[in-house]
Structure formats: structure tokens, C-alpha cells
Amino acid sequence: MIESLSSQAIATASQMQAIENLIFQAGMPVAALMEKVAIRITQRLTELYPVQSHPHVGILAGSGHNGGDALVVARELHHQGRQVKIYTPFAKSKPLTRVHGCYAKSLGIPFVSLEALPDCDLLIDGLFGFGLARDVVGDVAIAINTINNWQIPIGSIDLPSGIHTDHGGVMGTAIQATSTFCLGLWKRGLLTESATPYVGNLERISFDIPEKFILQVLGEHHLWRINPQQCLLKNFPISRSVITHKYEIGHLLLVVGSQKYGGAAILAAMGAKATGIGMLSIAIPNSLKPIILAQVPDALVIDCPETESGEIASLADLDLQKYQAITCGCGLSLDAFPIVEQVINSDRPLVLDADGLNALASMGKAQIIEKLNQRNSSIILTPHWGEFCRLFPDLREVERLEALQTAVNQTKATILLKGARTAIAVPDEAGTQTWINPESTPALARGGSGDVLAGMIGGILAQGISAKDAAIAATVWHSQTAIWLAKQRTEMGVDPVTLAQNLLPFLQFSKTDK
Numbered sequence: 001m002i003e004s005l006s007s008q009a010i011a012t013a014s015q016m017q018a019i020e021n022l023i024f025q026a027g028m029p030v031a032a033l034m035e036k037v038a039i040r041i042t043q044r045l046t047e048l049y050p051v052q053s054h055p056h057v058g059i060l061a062g063s064g065h066n067g068g069d070a071l072v073v074a075r076e077l078h079h080q081g082r083q084v085k086i087y088t089p090f091a092k093s094k095p096l097t098r099v100h101g102c103y104a105k106s107l108g109i110p111f112v113s114l115e116a117l118p119d120c121d122l123l124i125d126g127l128f129g130f131g132l133a134r135d136v137v138g139d140v141a142i143a144i145n146t147i148n149n150w151q152i153p154i155g156s157i158d159l160p161s162g163i164h165t166d167h168g169g170v171m172g173t174a175i176q177a178t179s180t181f182c183l184g185l186w187k188r189g190l191l192t193e194s195a196t197p198y199v200g201n202l203e204r205i206s207f208d209i210p211e212k213f214i215l216q217v218l219g220e221h222h223l224w225r226i227n228p229q230q231c232l233l234k235n236f237p238i239s240r241s242v243i244t245h246k247y248e249i250g251h252l253l254l255v256v257g258s259q260k261y262g263g264a265a266i267l268a269a270m271g272a273k274a275t276g277i278g279m280l281s282i283a284i285p286n287s288l289k290p291i292i293l294a295q296v297p298d299a300l301v302i303d304c305p306e307t308e309s310g311e312i313a314s315l316a317d318l319d320l321q322k323y324q325a326i327t328c329g330c331g332l333s334l335d336a337f338p339i340v341e342q343v344i345n346s347d348r349p350l351v352l353d354a355d356g357l358n359a360l361a362s363m364g365k366a367q368i369i370e371k372l373n374q375r376n377s378s379i380i381l382t383p384h385w386g387e388f389c390r391l392f393p394d395l396r397e398v399e400r401l402e403a404l405q406t407a408v409n410q411t412k413a414t415i416l417l418k419g420a421r422t423a424i425a426v427p428d429e430a431g432t433q434t435w436i437n438p439e440s441t442p443a444l445a446r447g448g449s450g451d452v453l454a455g456m457i458g459g460i461l462a463q464g465i466s467a468k469d470a471a472i473a474a475t476v477w478h479s480q481t482a483i484w485l486a487k488q489r490t491e492m493g494v495d496p497v498t499l500a501q502n503l504l505p506f507l508q509f510s511k512t513d514k
């Protein structure tokens with residue numbers, strides 16, 4: 001229980017500091033905590049970078065307790081028989097950091113200039129942690145930029161130095177870490193898009209924070225890191241009764257496609273099919289019928305009247321009530337506004353993607369808020385940042401996660417903000433709850449990946465799973481399948497068709513390869 005709270009909660013610098021203060025006030029000596037943390041970092045470093053292959057280690061030590069942690073690590077690596085050197089660009093340090101520096105010196109560990117470090121096999125970055133207060137400038141900035149050019153593996157303690165703990169922005173410059181060992185709770189900034197190119201392989205080093213202190217500081221907590229492996233185990237395969245029938249497993253309606261964007265309809269259908277949905281209906285402009293049937297023979301194709309330019313002209317007298325969920329928007333084109341409005345006005349659980357979002361955006365923010373608040377069943381919006389800004393232009397300049405949470409507070413919709421660090425925010429009585437997907441791959445950055453995802457979410461939603469769980473589970477399944485495929489086929493090989501075809505083989509692999 002303690003581990004599950006601390007392994008998922010995401011904290012800001014001030015929250016982390018408040019938790020540490022509670023630990024210290026309760027009697028844990030500061031020096032003892034530093035020792036414990038640094039020993040655990042050393043253990044992990046030893047597993048990842050064994051003495052034999054990494055005998056020469058350079059330690060970058062700052063003036064605060066991040067530097068103190070690094071100096072304890074320096075001492076331990078020295079005792080393992082490694083050749084350790086310490087570089088510190090600061091004349092003054094906090095008292096505990098200073099005494100660790102003195103002890104390291106007494107052991108004969110040399111304090112060196114930057115020029116002495118390029119022959120190291122490994123660098124440990126303890127310049128700044130969550131105490132970074134302003135932009136990095138001067139000699140430290142020059143040192144960071146120089147080190148980044150060396151191609152030596154760098155292990156950053158707590159955060160890559162220069163990354164802002166809360167918003168993840170680069171404060172002047174920042175270390176480009178190979179591995180980041182985040183201490184205690186996940187820091188908010190580490191899970192942002194802006195920090196992602198600097199963080200490398202991110203892992204957490206626990207130091208057994210008592211749950212009561214986490215609860216005291218985080219209270220009604222709102223920001224969580226998804227655990228992808230737990231999420232897959234919890235949600236898949238979606239179970240079904242042995243005496244079930246097809247209409248009990250969910251009937252999804254896709255309102256998708258136009259002559260211009262016919263493929264999006266097929267990709268969404270492929271994503272939906274992979275979820276094991278009982279019935280799949282696809283409303284498309286009637287000229288697309290032969291091609292859709294050829295690709296998705298198991299779907300019920302509803303050929304709708306078509307405009308001259310090849311869009312769905314109307315859903316005619318389609319009874320939306322018979323569907324457990326609707327995914328609307330993939331490849332619909334921009335002229336499909338009346339269709340989108342009709343679907344939003346229904347009381348069906350709804351996924352709105354791509355041109356569905358563009359149609360919604362054309363209503364203007366006040367009407368968007370009114371329309372979405374009026375709905376009495378769940379709606380999931382799946383914008384990337386560009387679509388998000390079209391929907392909420394007043395939030396364009398606001399930091400990504402904050403903008404997302406504001407939009408969810410205003411609309412009461414579930415919003416899945418796509419990107420390298422997809423975040424899913426859900427309205428809740430206690431405020432907005434936000435989950436961040438911590439693992440993905442740039443292999444997904446190609447046209448059509450999002451159509452597959454929209455179909456998957458609809459398929460899961462139609463099977464009676466909540467909007468929150470459907471959005472999170474689909475996001476994780478989509479990105480983990482892409483990671484798995486990129487390992488086999490390189491990042492070039494994860495086209496959306498291959499991705500959709502491998503959703504089920506990946507689940508099979510993830511269940512058996514444990």
C-alpha cells in the first residue's frame with residue numbers, strides 16, 4: 001500500500017520538501033537519510049554500470065544536498081575499487097555536503113578540473129536537484145554543455161541538473177542524462193514533454209517515505225504516474241461471460257471517414273476490432289462502402305448520404321440509442337459539423353477525435369463548455385496539442401498539464417492530451433485527477449496512429465468500462481505495443497496498420513513473457 005501510493009504519486013518541489021521536513025521533524029537525521037538514499041543509488045548504479053566495465057567514474061557535485069548525495073556515492077564507488085574523481089564548480093557548500101567533501105578528500109579521492117573528466121566511463125550528476133532556484137549560468141552552464149558533448153553515460157541524481165522540478169523546463173541549460181534516479185516521489189517536471197529529451201531512462205529510488213506523511217502533504221492528490229505493467233494486467237484481456245452473446249459485449253458505432261480520408265476509417269475500425277468488441281458498426285459516406293467492407297468484412301457498414309465533396313451529409317434516421325459507445329471524427333473532414341453536433345447531442349458515451357474536435361472547436365469556447373456540461377454520459381476528447389489549442393485558445397500559453405486540468409475543470413469532459421507524454425485528465429468530485437503515461441516511443445509520431453487509438457478507446461468504452469479506465473488502458477496498450485514493435489522493427493517500422501495488427505500479439509507476449 002505504501003509502495004503503491006509512493007510509486008504513483010507525483011510531487012512538486014515544495015511538496016517534496018514538505019514531506020522531507022515531516023520526516024526530519026519526526027526524528028530521522030538528515031545525514032542518515034542522505035546516507036540511505038545514496039547507498040540505494042550506489043546499489044542501482046552497480047547493477048547498471050558494473051565495476052569491471054566502468055572503472056573510471058567522474059562525480060559532478062553541487063553545493064546543496066544533491067551534491068551531498070553525489071559525494072556519498074563517490075565514497076562508496078571508491079570503496080568498490082573504482083578510480084573516482086570529483087568535480088565541483090562551487091566554492092561553498094551546505095554543511096553536510098561540505099563534510100562529505102572533506103571525508104572524500106581524506107580518502108584520497110581527487111578533486112579535479114573539468115578537463116580531467118573526459119576519460120571517465122561514467123559520470124554521476126549531482127549538481128542540482130529539487131533545490132534549483134534560477135537559471136544555470138556562467139561556469140556551471142559551460143560545464144554542463146561541455147559534458148553533454150562527451151558521449152559518456154551520465155546518471156543524474158533526482159533530476160538532470162538544470163531541469164525545473166515542477167514544470168520540467170530547461171533552466172538555461174541541462175544535463176542530458178542516460179539514466180535519472182528520481183528520489184522518493186516522482187517529480188512533476190520529470191514526466192513532462194519538455195524534460196523528456198533530458199531524462200533518459202527514468203527510474204525511482206524509494207527511501208521508504210511513511211504513507212501518513214505523503215497523505216498529509218498531498219491530501220486529496222490529483223496527479224499520478226500510470227504504471228503500464230499494472231495497467232495491462234488489470235485491464236486485459238477484457239473478460240466475458242461464457243454464456244454471453246455478441247450484443248452483450250458492446251456495440252460500437254464509428255462515425256468516420258470521407259473520400260479524402262478513407263484510411264482513417266479503416267484504421268479506427270482496426271483499433272476497435274482488436275478490443276474484442278461484440279458488434280462494430282461504421283457510418284461512412286456511401287461511396288466508401290466497398291473499400292471499407294473489403295478491409296473490415298465483420299463490420300456493419302452504414303452507408304450515409306454523401307456531400308458533393310465526399311463527406312457524410314447526414315446520419316439520416318440512424319438510431320444512436322442502440323450503441324453502447326460512439327467514436328466520432330477520424331477522417332471525417334472539416335465540413336461534418338452537423339453530424340458531430342448530432343452525435344454530441346446524443347446521450348451515448350462518446351469519443352471525439354480529430355475532425356470531431358475541429359467541429360467542436362468551431363462552436364467557440366463558451367458553447368463548447370455549455371454543450372459538454374449538458375451531456376449526461378461520458379465524453380472523451382482526444383486532442384493533440386494543436387487540436388487542444390484550437391478548442392481552448394485562451395489556454396495556449398498555459399503550461400501543458402495545467403492547461404489540461406483547467407480545460408477538464410471547465411468542460412467536465414475526460415480529456416486525453418496526446419503527445420510524447422500523453423496525459424489523461426478526468427473530472428472528479430475532489431477536482432480533476434490526472435494520469436501521465438510514462439513510457440512511449442516516437443515511432444508513434446506518424447499519421448494514423450491516433451486513428452487506431454480512437455478506435456481502441458471506443459471499443460473498450462462500449463464494453464462497459466469507465467471513460468477513465470478506457471482512456472488509460474487504451475493509451476498504455478497503444479504505446480506499449482509500439483515500444484515492443486520498435487524493438488523488433490526499429491522506430492521506422494511502426495506504421496499504423498502494423499501497429500493495429502500487433503495489438504493482440506503484444507498482449508499475448510506481455511502475458512507469457514514474464
Ligand SMILES: NC(=O)C1=CN([C@@H]2O[C@H](COP(=O)(O)OP(=O)(O)OC[C@H]3O[C@@H](n4cnc5c(N)ncnc54)[C@H](O)[C@@H]3O)[C@@H](O)[C@H]2O)[C@@H](O)CC1
Pocket residue numbers: 020030031033034035037062063064065066067069094127128129130131132133134135136137140157158159183184
Ligand atoms: N536531505 C537529504 O538528505 C536528502 C536529500 N535529497 C537530495 O537533496 C536535494 C535537494 O537538496 P537542496 O535543497 O540542498 O538543493 P540542491 O542540491 O538541488 O541545490 C540547491 C543549491 O544550489 C544553489 N542553487 C540553486 N539554483 C542555482 C543556480 N541556478 N546556480 C547556482 N546555484 C544554484 C542553491 O543556493 C543551493 O545551495 C534533492 O534533489 C536530493 O538529491 C533527498 O532526495 C533525499 C533526502
Ligand SMILES: Nc1ncnc2c1ncn2[C@@H]1O[C@H](COP(=O)(O)OP(=O)(O)O)[C@@H](O)[C@H]1O
Pocket residue numbers: 354384418419420421422440441442443444445446447448449450451452453
Ligand atoms: N514523440 C512521440 N512519442 C510518443 N508518442 C507519440 C509521439 N508523437 C506522437 N505520439 C503518439 O502518436 C499518436 C498520434 O496521434 P495523432 O496526432 O492524432 O495522429 P493522427 O491523427 O495522424 O492519427 C498519439 O497517440 C500520440 O500520443
Ligand SMILES: [K+]
Pocket residue numbers: 066125126127128129156157158159160161
Ligand atoms: K542532479
